[in-house]
Amino acid sequence: MTESDAPVDPLEGWLSQLSREPDFDAPELRAYDAADLMLLRAAAELRDPASGSAGGCAGSLVVIGDRHGALTLGAIQALGAEGLRVYQDPLLQERALAQNAHRLDLASRYDAVSELDESLVTGATLVLMQLPRSLAELEEIVWLIARYADPRVTVLAGGRDKHMTRGMNEVFARYFGEVTASRGWRKSRMLTATELLGAAPEQEPFPVWGRDPDVSFRIAAFGATFGGATLDHGSRLLLRTLQDDPPAVNPQRVIDLGCGNGVLTVSAALRFPDAEVLASDQSTAAVRATRLTAEAAGVANRVSVRRADGTEGGPEGWADLILLNPPFHTGSTVHTGVAHRLIRAAAGALAPGGELRIVFNSTLGYRPLVEQVVGETRQLARDRTFTVLSAIRRSEPAGGAAILK
Secondary structure: OOOOOOOOOHHHHHHOOOOOOOOOOOOOOOOOOHHHHHHHHHHHHOOOOOOOOOOOOOOOEEEEOOOOOHHHHHHHHHHOOOOEEEEOOEHHHHHHHHHHHHHOOOHHHEEEOOOOOHHHHOOOOEEEEEOOOOHHHHHHHHHHHHHHOOOOOEEEEEEEHHHOOHHHHHHHHOOEEEEEEOOOEOOEEEEEEEEEOOOOOOOOOOOEEEOOOOOOOOEEEOOOOOOOOOOOHHHHHHHHHHHHOOOOOOOOEEEEEOOOOOHHHHHHHHHOOOOEEEEEEOEHHHHHHHHHHHHHHOOHHHEEEEEOOOOOOOOOOOEEEEEEOOOOEEOOEEOOHHHHHHHHHHHHHEEEEEEEEEEEEHHHOOHHHHHHHOOOEEEEEEOOOEEEEEEEOOOOOOOOOOOOO
């Protein structure tokens, strides 16, 4: 039976009613996966007979990396959990959980924690988590659990087989005496970590700082920050075009859409010293990293950083220049729809005559969409992997290119 088949048990049937909205959606995507089911079933087996709920007393169950509410709401529905603390790095996944919870009248049963910090895991005896693809992100999470959770804590971490590596076991083994892997089921697997070896070292592993010869400033990153503390290849190519083929008009208002570690944000602030720069990303880790990178470079007074869905919250038709290095995946699923959404948002945020400068994997072929929703487009650079385009917004954006709200 494939994952696209009809639900096979009551829990899966209940989860099937969850929506991904307002996160990117498509017919082949859904709001839960087999790893969610594995984690919830394993948590049920750990149910505390005295309290009747997984993890013991209210507030002792923590959920990290819930995609769209399946772990959080599934724990409430199937385990009778109360007072869960939940952390999600992406804003749209946080909103999807909130909308599902409101629709099912479960919003009062969990507490959303805004940052990955001590307040999330203090006193936790059970942690359910979807494994991140990045070992750096996993390191940050596991260190936090080992530092602040209850010494008796059990961590159940699930993921897709194709995204799991031996390195994940090794991260857990640095902090836990017992780390076991489940058998595979529906292309998913679960790690169980118990027997905490003691409190983790006091020194936090993040943020980390990096340097690159092509930029004059230090780069900050947290575990979930795209690209880490480095200058990724696509951004490097885009920055070279700003030097070799600068905008025709010196921009006064710049947006870095999907700011990541802040490399493009800070580079724009330094290259255009009279410009106001707005950096936007839906990732908490990205927003925190960009703020640190801007502060270290001495441009924080001209940079505004916000956690947002695309260009929401910004004035329509405001920007003279938008820099965009869009992601090509949603969660662990490769999909061009996320980039399409950001390109359309950029079209609405540009002033007439403003420029979108975008870099992307050449095989993805975004140029027709860019020309359709923004305007006249030309190629500025191309190598074996990436393409950089410049598009000038026509007087009025094409239909469907309005700023995202």
